Amino acid sequence: MKKNCPIYQVMRRMGRRWTILVLAELYKGRKKWKRYSEIKKKIPGLTPKMLSMRLKELEKEGLLKNRVDAKKFPVKSEYSLTKKGEDFFRVIDETKKWGLKWKVGNSDCPYVDCKECEF
Amino acid sequence: MKKNCPIYQVMRRMGRRWTILVLAELYKGRKKWKRYSEIKKKIPGLTPKMLSMRLKELEKEGLLKNRVDAKKFPVKSEYSLTKKGEDFFRVIDETKKWGLKWKVGNSDCPYVDCKECEF
DNA sequence: CGGTATCCTTTCGGATACTG
DNA sequence: CAGTATCCGAAAGGATACCG
Numbered sequence: 336m337k338k339n340c341p342i343y344q345v346m347r348r349m350g351r352r353w354t355i356l357v358l359a360e361l362y363k364g365r366k367k368w369k370r371y372s373e374i375k376k377k378i379p380g381l382t383p384k385m386l387s388m389r390l391k392e393l394e395k396e397g398l399l400k401n402r403v404d405a406k407k408f409p410v411k412s413e414y415s416l417t418k419k420g421e422d423f424f425r426v427i428d429e430t431k432k433w434g435l436k437w438k439v440g441n442s443d444c445p446y447v448d449c450k451e452c453e454f
Numbered sequence: 455m456k457k458n459c460p461i462y463q464v465m466r467r468m469g470r471r472w473t474i475l476v477l478a479e480l481y482k483g484r485k486k487w488k489r490y491s492e493i494k495k496k497i498p499g500l501t502p503k504m505l506s507m508r509l510k511e512l513e514k515e516g517l518l519k520n521r522v523d524a525k526k527f528p529v530k531s532e533y534s535l536t537k538k539g540e541d542f543f544r545v546i547d548e549t550k551k552w553g554l555k556w557k558v559g560n561s562d563c564p565y566v567d568c569k570e571c572e573f
Numbered sequence: 574c575g576g577t578a579t580c581c582t583t584t585c586g587g588a589t590a591c592t593g
Numbered sequence: 594c595a596g597t598a599t600c601c602g603a604a605a606g607g608a609t610a611c612c613g
Contacts, residue, residue, distance in 0.1 A: 336496055341553025341561035342478050342546060348558065350469040352586075359461050371595055377455055382587060387596060396558075409594035410593085419556050426552055427461060429545040434460025437516075437538050439467065442460035471606075490575050501607060506576060527613090528574035 348396055349423075353381055357389050359427055361399065361416050368402070368413040390414060398423065467515055468542075472500055476508050478546055480518065480535050487521070487532040509533060517542065 336343065349355060360374050375386050393399045398420035404411040434442040455462065468474060479493050494505050512518045517539035523530040553561040 336475065336479065336498065337563070338498060339560050339562050340475075340478075341550045341558060341563055343475055344559030344561050345549050345553040346469075346471075346474050350465075350471070350474075352465075352469070355465050355469075356455065356459075356462060359459075360455065375595095379455065379457060380587090382589095383596065384588090384598090385586065388586090397556075403595095408593085410596090412595060422555065423552055426545060426548040429548045430464050431460045433542055433545055434464040436541065439460060439515075440463030441458050442463050443458050444456070444460055494575095499607090501609090502576065503578090503608090504606070507606095522575095529576090529613090531575060 348392075349426075351389070351392075353378070353385050353389050354393065355427060355430070356381075357386070357393065358398065358416070358420065358423060361414065361420070362424055362427070368415045371412050371414070374414070393420070467511075468545075470508070470511075472497065472504050472508050473512070474546060474549070475500070476505070476512065477517065477535070477539065477542060480533065480539070481543055481546070487534045490531050490533070493533070512539070 338344075356378050357374060360377050361369060371386065371390075375381055375383065378386075390399070390401070394401055397417055399414050399416050401412065401414050403413075431444075433439070435444065457463075475497050476493060479496050480488060490505065490509075494500055494502065497505075509518070509520070513520055515538075516536055518533050518535050520531060520533050522532075550563075552558070554563065
């Protein structure tokens with residue numbers, strides 16, 4: 336295994352706390368663009384600082400994009416996945432399946448039509 | 455999203471540095487049981503402390519099992535994946551595919567018949 | 574060989590207050 | 594609303610030495 340092993344590289348970027356949860360929130364439902372506060376209130380325990388950091392990292396890595404409407408107050412800032420970000424869905428999906436299959440940490444979210452996840 | 459969301463729970467366990475790389479080493483090749491030193495020398499930068507910690511965590515989580523032959527010196531300690539651990543392959547596989555597709559961190563390991571990965 | 578023990582540095586991340 | 598700034602404690606991780 337070398338330093339440029341994809342597993343090594345991906346995990347260094349995506350393995351930090353909240354990262355994958357933020358992405359998961361952006362996959363949900365049919366709504367493409369989501370606001371900062373929408374994301375924040377959906378993830379229990381997530382502080383504003385952490386959300387800001389993760390959003391910046393993900394934008395830098397090219398997994399999401401941000402658009403800001405500053406024409407009037409309050410400012411409207413929205414986030415959406417890029418193609419690269421959408422593609423990561425497969426990893427999250429397998430993660431979810433595995434977690435459910437093995438009841439990791441008593442995972443009990445139903446896989447289909449989950450009201451909480453909308454996944 | 456609740457605390458028992460599978461994605462949340464899985465990432466808290468598997469998102470730490472080296473964890474997934476250790477698992478990846480155990481998937482490789484046809485050899486079922488692998489020794490501590492075998493794993494260690496394959497992962498660049500991994501220290502003995504970190505390997506010990508991760509192996510213990512993974513055993514506790516039921517992803518791998520350990521067998522020790524202390525009948526003679528030096529002691530022989532070997533590790534192998536459980537069914538649960540093997541199952542996690544799907545997540546790692548998707549991670550690898552994604553990393554390669556998007557050249558994350560200049561990932562350049564060929565997907566099939568990779569000499570380094572044996573994956 | 575297969576780990577521990579120790580020490581030390583870095584990073585993470587929670588809380589809270591504040592601002593355009 | 595959408596963030597920053599600051600502070601601080603906790604946790605993670607690296608280096609290295611040592612041991613049965």
